Amino acid sequence: MNKQWFTAVPLLMSAAVLPFGAASAQEVLESSMGTEYEQLRLVEVADGFSHPWAVGFLPDGRKLVTERPGGVFLVDGDEKTELEGAPDVYATNQGGMLDIVVHPDYEDNGWIYMTYSKGDSDATVPALARARLDGDRLVDMEELFESNTYTSPGRHYGSRILFLDDGTLLMTIGDRGAEPPRAQDTEDHSGTVVRLNHDGSVPSDNPFLDNDDYAPEIYSYGHRNIQGIIQHPQTGEIWATEHGPRGGDELNLVEAGKNYGWPTTTLGRDYRTEEPFPDAEARHREDMVDPVFEFLPTLAPSGLAVIDGDRFENWEGNLLAGGLRAERILRLVLEDKTVVHAEELLLERLGRIREVRQAPNGDIYILNDRSDASLYRIEPAN
Template sequence: MHKIPPLLGSTLATALLWGTTASAMELIQEIGTEYERLRLVQVVDGLAHPWAVAFLPDGRKLITERARGLYLVENGAKTRVEGVPDFHAQNQGGLLDVVVHPHYEDNGWIYLTYSRGDRNATVPALARARLDGNRLVDVEELFESNEPTRPGRHYGSRVVFLDDDTLLMSIGDRGAEPPRAQDSLDHSGSVVRLNDDGSVPADNPFVGKEGYAPELYTYGNRNIQGIVQHPATGDIWATEHGPRGGDELNLIEPGNNYGWPTATLGRDYRTEGPFPDAETRHRDGMVDPVFEFLPTLAPSGLAVVSGERFPRWEGNLLAGGLRAQRILRLVIENRTVVHAEELLPMTVGRIRDVRQGPDGYIYLLNDAPDAALYRLEPSR
């Protein structure tokens, strides 16, 4: 069992309770926050660097592990899923995001992102498949980034379905040559928008425009690893890794250039001076972030809270942090962050994914060689 270290921080009062399920023991912690009292429950352990969790209508869950593949979780037990597309796992690359189609009960489609290639060069890629028992079938490769790069860094690779059933996929700048994020013919450092079959929507902002890849929705993005659409407003929010500092919350709107690396709030890793490729912190024609995470969050995973489980958090964003090892709850008013609260500081380690399940609970994965899936639920 994955052991949780003692909680830190004055806002967290804890009590440890032990319970049993049909397949494993759970560790539950009582957590006090500003508006909600919560329990942290371990759902399944024994995971190795998991990257994403998705939810099937029957209550089962799908979890990707960056190096080992896809797993089906039911009643606290996990089963390996066969038939996953070939992927190359190296450093930050491997099997990455997993989401289910919004009309899954009608079409059965599951979507996966991954790094495709070998030790010399990889590209972020997208495929879909159907689940038949413990195997993926009807596998279709839908998209791959158009510029292979040496493997290991900045894949982005979060997917969100929009209200019109198109999808957005984030693609990192790949870390090798940051100015590529300003190359409008290169998918690197962008968000692409696709139909659910991988084709290009006719109303994409750059369709038919010379000098632009038609898949582009935005560009000038460094490495987005959290993206959601707000169910009430329709706004698309994304969390993006900066260099040293400069982690961003962005409002994603079609056709925008978000500046990387020409304009950035981040600093050079080695000198803490201005980032070498940056001309300025702000530049006309490029979109500034709505919010900068200071100190560094290293954001990964993003959820928007809705429903009856957490009424005092309605409409709030929950941003996971890798380096910061915590979740930030962000209160948004008029597209502005007006308040932030730290949750679970130094509690479960590096947080890789944060999602609200169809049951209304909040689920999170930590990034570790001995990791787990956890659930946040009201304690009342």
């Protein structure tokens, strides 16, 4: 058997933590990787990306890939083409061109949704736009939403898009890093998940719509920086992975109207001193929601997929959480809203994992985060 790029990770159930310490395009990098329940093949689909951020899937099998420094690429087989007409972005540090998701009814309406940072060297803001694809160009570009507070550029934008079964969408917005307590300011979009209709308007059943003390778009708040979010196909639950400070990376079950605590409560520590985070009052409060799971050691989570269908039948319903600093993917097994098992995949194999997403045909696509990055595919080995 070829080298196994996985580790089964034991869980401390009471604490809900993990206590463990360029090739050519379309190349098969590993023909048979052994994991606990699946034999996998790792294929490099396309290379030469500069800090890619997200991959979206067109119905005909082509892919869309964003690069954080700016730009959207169309991947057709092993060929990639930069599209004209992409949004103007202000790219610095963590900001730039971010998520991209194809509308669930794309074949009827042709819409492609994108998030990005806009502004200048003084202040930026996360924004949401949509456009249509016409050949090698994005057309009919519409900006649908922007966060309501411009902030010094470079940190904590979020930013993921999730279409829900009810016909609305969620957009995650980070706390912007400058003043963490803003995540508790219910009139500020920073540190929230916002819920919108597909045209950017506010749904009539948003949880705070009739409360003047809350921005009407807010679905949940008290978040630090969510960079992975999915809706579970069997349960309808919304799961998100969120960056903590030093430690304190979280898996959260996101529910309407709830406060997830940041920075009033956190399991993480101060970056410089490793003391309790300066703005934190406690690790737990009854009026705030605790994480379902804390990633230890640090995962620096980005990208989240839920496995659906029979392509990986032994992973059905499992979550795959990408890790930047940890340079790995964690497969998480859920039972009754609890993580009961974890398996480490691709440890230090591809570097920093920015994106993990399941394609409509069931294959799993991965982007790593570096200046000469690639789009990879995981498929069954047999």
